[in-house]
Amino acid sequence: MASASERDGRLRSRLIEVGVDLVTAEGVQALSLREIARRAGVSHGAPRRYFPTHLELLSAIARRGFEDLASRGAVAIGDGTASPREQLATLGRVYLDFALTHRGMHELMFRHDLLESNTLGLRDTSLPIFALLTDLVGRARPDADARLVAGSFLANLYGIAQLWSWGSLQLTTGADDVVPLLRTALDAHLGPEGPEEPEEPEGYEG
Amino acid sequence: MASASERDGRLRSRLIEVGVDLVTAEGVQALSLREIARRAGVSHGAPRRYFPTHLELLSAIARRGFEDLASRGAVAIGDGTASPREQLATLGRVYLDFALTHRGMHELMFRHDLLESNTLGLRDTSLPIFALLTDLVGRARPDADARLVAGSFLANLYGIAQLWSWGSLQLTTGADDVVPLLRTALDAHLGPEGPEEPEEPEGYEG
DNA sequence: ATTCCGAGTAGACAGTGTCTACCCAGGCTT
DNA sequence: AAGCCTGGGTAGACACTGTCTACTCGGAAT
Numbered sequence: 126m127a128s129a130s131e132r133d134g135r136l137r138s139r140l141i142e143v144g145v146d147l148v149t150a151e152g153v154q155a156l157s158l159r160e161i162a163r164r165a166g167v168s169h170g171a172p173r174r175y176f177p178t179h180l181e182l183l184s185a186i187a188r189r190g191f192e193d194l195a196s197r198g199a200v201a202i203g204d205g206t207a208s209p210r211e212q213l214a215t216l217g218r219v220y221l222d223f224a225l226t227h228r229g230m231h232e233l234m235f236r237h238d239l240l241e242s243n244t245l246g247l248r249d250t251s252l253p254i255f256a257l258l259t260d261l262v263g264r265a266r267p268d269a270d271a272r273l274v275a276g277s278f279l280a281n282l283y284g285i286a287q288l289w290s291w292g293s294l295q296l297t298t299g300a301d302d303v304v305p306l307l308r309t310a311l312d313a314h315l316g317p318e319g320p321e322e323p324e325e326p327e328g329y330e331g
Numbered sequence: 332m333a334s335a336s337e338r339d340g341r342l343r344s345r346l347i348e349v350g351v352d353l354v355t356a357e358g359v360q361a362l363s364l365r366e367i368a369r370r371a372g373v374s375h376g377a378p379r380r381y382f383p384t385h386l387e388l389l390s391a392i393a394r395r396g397f398e399d400l401a402s403r404g405a406v407a408i409g410d411g412t413a414s415p416r417e418q419l420a421t422l423g424r425v426y427l428d429f430a431l432t433h434r435g436m437h438e439l440m441f442r443h444d445l446l447e448s449n450t451l452g453l454r455d456t457s458l459p460i461f462a463l464l465t466d467l468v469g470r471a472r473p474d475a476d477a478r479l480v481a482g483s484f485l486a487n488l489y490g491i492a493q494l495w496s497w498g499s500l501q502l503t504t505g506a507d508d509v510v511p512l513l514r515t516a517l518d519a520h521l522g523p524e525g526p527e528e529p530e531e532p533e534g535y536e537g
Numbered sequence: 538a539t540t541c542c543g544a545g546t547a548g549a550c551a552g553t554g555t556c557t558a559c560c561c562a563g564g565c566t567t
Numbered sequence: 568a569a570g571c572c573t574g575g576g577t578a579g580a581c582a583c584t585g586t587c588t589a590c591t592c593g594g595a596a597t
Contacts, residue, residue: 157584157585177586178585
């Protein structure tokens with residue numbers, strides 16, 4: 126029986142689950158170490174056995190968010206037979222939808238102190254995502270430096286998620302959903318929407 | 332003598348200055364209410380006379396950051412005779428430079444809890460900036476919806492500042508400065524760099 | 538049967554933001 | 568001129584936080 130491995134991380138995964146629920150329901154400021162322990166039904170010192178510091182517990186919760194997001198992306202992409210542009214549009218929509226419906230988790234995922242400490246292993250999580258983006262961009266725009274365009278596009282998505290989530294863009298654009306902004310970012314980085322085949326690159330020497 | 336107005340806000344502005352220095356020197360986590368009061372040489376209850384809550388003091392400090400950034404932008408723009416694209420490039424460079432050399436302040440300025448509470452009056456600060464951006468974008472790209480493009484471009488700049496500041500892009504792009512990314516974002520939203528005169532817009536009637 | 542050890546408890550400590558009672562000098566009224 | 572009032576600051580309390588440390592206890596291994 127799996128009693129060993131089961132009990133090894135029983136409280137550990139329970140803490141993470143409680144944290145995920147808590148940040149989803151009440152936001153990132155509710156994620157105090159003691160509150161998580163309380164809701165998990167253990168004393169405030171118990172988490173220390175598995176997470177030496179509060180930050181490491183938060184990192185584990187944030188990583189769950191990244192895994193969740195990556196899985197949603199994978200599901201939406203499917204077998205990956207759609208055009209690169211369509212896949213990028215799908216990924217962008219999935220990401221923005223996730224960011225706006227899981228605001229607390231999204232905020233947690235991109236906290237500076239989490240990202241800057243490598244305890245999260247976050248770079249390992251984000252690198253394949255960035256590689257996928259770079260590949261798609263490279264296929265959609267073979268004329269450009271795919272890493273630069275993919276980086277700028279990723280930053281664009283992130284910025285839209287942030288500015289939109291705190292309402293800085295709703296007032297100014299007057300729109301009631303984020304899709305036009307996503308389309309604008311896509312058009313900007315991939316060129317205006319070609320119907321099927323990509324337009325011939327100008328000034329591109331093969 | 333201006334004793335009345337002087338003494339009225341003497342401690343108030345002192346607290347803000349201490350906060351600005353502190354966040355610049357030691358980062359946003361050093362901005363505890365009590366630490367600011369300590370460095371200002373007053374008791375921990377004194378700030379409450381001017382800032383009913385810690386958040387309002389932080390907001391006042393952040394607003395100083397916005398004013399500083401806006402003034403740098405205005406200086407860099409000068410009389411505004413340069414081309415819209417050049418002005419946008421200048422503003423982008425000023426913003427990214429500010430964000431990367433004043434990381435603590437930049438982080439404070441865009442904290443969710445500050446932006447979401449209107450105590451800051453931040454929207455009043457950011458609206459004219461966005462209006463300027465929209466105007467410049469509208470002149471640089473008369474064919475497009477200026478609000479959408481300006482919003483996406485602003486989000487792009489913000490995202491680049493964030494992702495770059497925590498190192499998610501250095502590793503992947505391999506570059507050692509942020510200028511290529513800025514150029515990529517500019518090219519994306521304003522079209523590839525025309526030498527002097529803007530290239531004729533395609534499919535533009537009128 | 539005894540020893541040992543992992544896992545969790547409980548208390549202490551320094552630090553935080555907020556609240557409240559107090560205090561005191563300066564200007565006002567009377 | 569005497570007394571009051573009030574703005575501006577002090578100081579202590581309170582609940583809460585993250586971390587550290589001493590401890591307990593049940594079950595497994597020797």
